[in-house]
Amino acid sequence: MKQFRKRDFPLDSIRRFLEPGPIVLVSSAWKDETNIMTMGWHMMMDYSLVGCFIWDQNHSFDMIRRSRQCVINLPTYDLANAVIGVGNSHGPKPDKFEAFGLTAVEGSKVKAPLIAECYANFECKLIDTTLINKYSLFIFEVVKAHVATSPKYPTTVHYRGDGVFMISGRNTSYRKRFKRANL
Secondary structure, three states: OOOOOOOOOOHHHOHHHHOOOOOEEEEEEEOOEEEEEEEOOEEEOOOOEEEEEOOOOOHHHHHHHHHOEEEEEEOOHHHHHHHHHHHHOOOOOOOHHHHOOOOEEOOOOOOOOEEOOOOEEEEEEEEEOOOHHHHOEEEEEEEEEEEOOOOOOOOOEEEOOOOOEEEOOOOOOOHHHOOHHHO
């Protein structure tokens, strides 16, 4: 196996190697207001539990904390400009659905809207608030999942920090090498 030559690296840049997964659009609703935020800091915690870092200065932070729900929407590569546009927009204005040509669809388990143009939508309820004040970490349970029937593996966008994205690529299956219990 190849060994790599290494150098010291700035700690504030390590996220380009450790980003957990695809960029998602998180939609929320509180009272008569809806919002969308772009998020890259999330992690699976169990089969239906998702941990999400939501900065306390983000407009969605209070909306989600108060409503105790949101929708995690999985955009594909063709929505990259909307993902960046949403990420560059802060606060209640503009209406991000209108500004970025996204369609709000009513959820079946939560009041937050789904984004029709996204490959998948995961309706979530906040189940643990103990880490919000200290770490801005929200723990959600996915209570309803809506996933496109095709393609089987969507082309997703992954943030590497410093304005650089990685587009998901070729899939390689090692399924036969896994113990069944670990699948």
